[in-house]
Amino acid sequence: MAAVACRGVRTVLGKSAGTSILTHIDDGPDDEGMMFKRPGKLSDYFPNPYPNDEAARSANNGALPPDLSYITSARHGGENYIFSLLTGYCDPPAGVSVREGLYYNPYFVGGAIGMAQALYNEVMEYSDGTPATASQMAKDVSVFLKWAAEPEHDDRKKMALKALMMFSMLFSITYYIKRHKWAVLKSRKIAYKPPQ
Ligand code: HEM
DSSP states (O other): OHHHHHSOOTTOBHHHHOGGGOOOEEEOOOTTSOOEEEOOOTTOBOOOSSSSHHHHHHHTTTOOOOOOTTHHHHSTTHHHHHHHHHHOOOOOOTTOOOOTTOEEOTTSTTSEESSOOOOOTTSSOOTTOOOOOHHHHHHHHHHHHHHHHOTTHHHHHHHHHHHHHHHHHHHHHHHHHHHHHHHHHHTOOOOOOOOO
């Protein structure tokens, strides 16, 4: 859930992730016209961590952290790109200098990104004891974001397979019936027999 700390994944419902992270949801207005905070509900979307884009920019050296809801669909390489980006931070090669406040990442277009490296080995612990390597976390975040962008992906593929099987069967039957019905017309011969 680290991805939610610094940016929104606005399309994901609380029920998909458990409500534990949705503690203070802004709601209102109440009977007196005042906005108030309430505990999260299963039907809440993840709240945006910043009240507006300007606040987000000013907290991130002027760079706007994008909403990650559909990021895997919005970038070539999808989840592979996210994984590479998260694990790809390194020193700039000789001759390349990066402006103050930016970080070198060869996977980002232009090479200089406004997001600092977020994942390091052991920055968190897995409850099941999985070694918390940066690449393990990057993989988990990437597949989570892939799921967030296309939660219906697997169902869609299964449905497409069923549809293809159905349509190929229907097509064969239709083709057979068409040939059968047209056979009379296709095989007829019109001949002129002059009167004797
Ligand atoms: C594991 C958690 C995170 C993930 C998966 C993630 C992912 C991303 C992705 C995919 C981009 C867009 C790159 C592109 O446009 O191709 C991005 C940009 C950005 N992220 Fe993150 N991020 C994470 C954590 C953070 C954190 C903790 C911060 C802030 C402290 C942050 C700040 C930013 C900023 C400012 C940008 C815009 C960079 C620019 O346009 O130069 N990110 N992030």
